Amino acid sequence: MTTNIVEIDNLSFGYKGKLLHKGINMVFPRGKVVAIMGGSGSGKTTLLRLIGGQIKPSEGEVRVDGKVVHEQDRHGIYKLRRKMGMLFQHGALFTDLSVFENVAFPIREHTDLPESMIKDLVLMKLNAVGLRGAHALMPAELSGGMARRVALARAVALDPDIIMYDEPFAGLDPISMGVICDLIRSLNDALGATSIIVTHDVEETFSFADYVYFVANGEVAAEGTPQDLLQSELPFVHQFVHAEKDGPVPFHYAAADYRSELSL
């Protein structure tokens, strides 16, 4: 058993002639909560898709449990994905199924358990996220925070080794945000899983993450424990952690000269 459940080795990825990642190296040790941070559009979510084998890297490789993801055939990738649970940015609940059926979905698809056991498992997962009472509701009847929690229950339905979170805090009120923070940590520790969180919320993430990678311009700009990063003097990290408007990451998108564009 490798110490790192996920390893990203010299990974480059690009599409439409534009390179999104240039030689990224990351490791995700078992049992840890690791965050990948960076500005919008820095390719964080794409990294999760690369780990899940939904897209192939241009160069380098991603290894999950010692296996190179992009070298697996369909069967191999599906086998690896059964070890993963993923929480999508907006939950991605199946809108035609009830909350109960959403959580039961992966269990029904991958096991032949009897109905009574499926019911117990689903209710246990829903209880863990505090929504056992909402099992009969349809996704359209849930608030954003509740939908995210149901999606989390679904992501951990088969007790995965790796739980991936894509922007778990986006668009949530402070209470829901706190709830999700606690759930990420407690589910990780209870399941003995490894969590990979893609986010740009500094405060929440730093409160519970074990290790943080900063991605900027397609590279790992900084890495370390939250304490290290808070004290970092690197200009990019400083700008990001302290939410400064301008700095190494410019406020303006690259444009022609302002004066000449306004014909002054």
Added chain:
Amino acid sequence: MIKSNLLICLIRTLQSIGRRTIDRLWRLGAGARLFLLTIIYSGESFRRFHLTIREIYSTGVMSLLIVVVSAFFVGMVLALQGYYTLQKYGSSEAIGVLVALSLLRELGPVVTALLFAGRAGTAITAEIGLMKATEQLSAMEMMAVSPIARVVAPRFWAGVISMPLLALLFSMVGILGGYIVAVPLIGVDEGAFWSQMQANVDIREDIINGVIKSIVFGVACTMIALFEGFDAPPTAEGVSRATTRTVVTSSLAVLGLDFVLTSFMLAV
């Protein structure tokens, strides 16, 4: 100067024609690939047939009303028009045959397919397009469940099974509509209406050929709807365009295929 401008214009036009052709060919290839994958993954969806049954309900059963009402009116109009022409030649008793043959051979399969594309095809495209836009298909992939086996294949078979049944129902209700206009309203002899129909409608040549047509239309319409949904850009505009394309492409495909199938069937 004008010459070179003309040349540039010509080159641009050629380029855009080329680009569009390549794009169309690419989409045709992607559609064929999805069709093959659907067939390959059908085994999985047959094992859990309740998924297909659920889709038969939402595509087939939910299309019943529009099919039955349209069929009734089409049958009535056929009888009116038929009688108007036939009575000039003193053969208004043949009206039953006329109504039955028109419906079984052409109008049943074709109009049902057109209605199906508008009613069920658009629903399939919009549903799958939105499932894609809200990452539901991605989520399924990440749960190691193939969206083709779970979402596409059951809808495909539901369409293929529903279409011939709907078309047969269309013909039956149409004949009933024709009967109501011809016999009680116009006063054509009831015995002549039914007996001529019985004598001149052939099971293999008319009914089975119609069923074959509607199965082919079922494959085409459902596959077009599924592909458009699967291929839609994950935005509001993308889904709306895909839905429009489903209706346009399905209708043209049905009319084109109808000509090809009819010419083969008449030649045999």
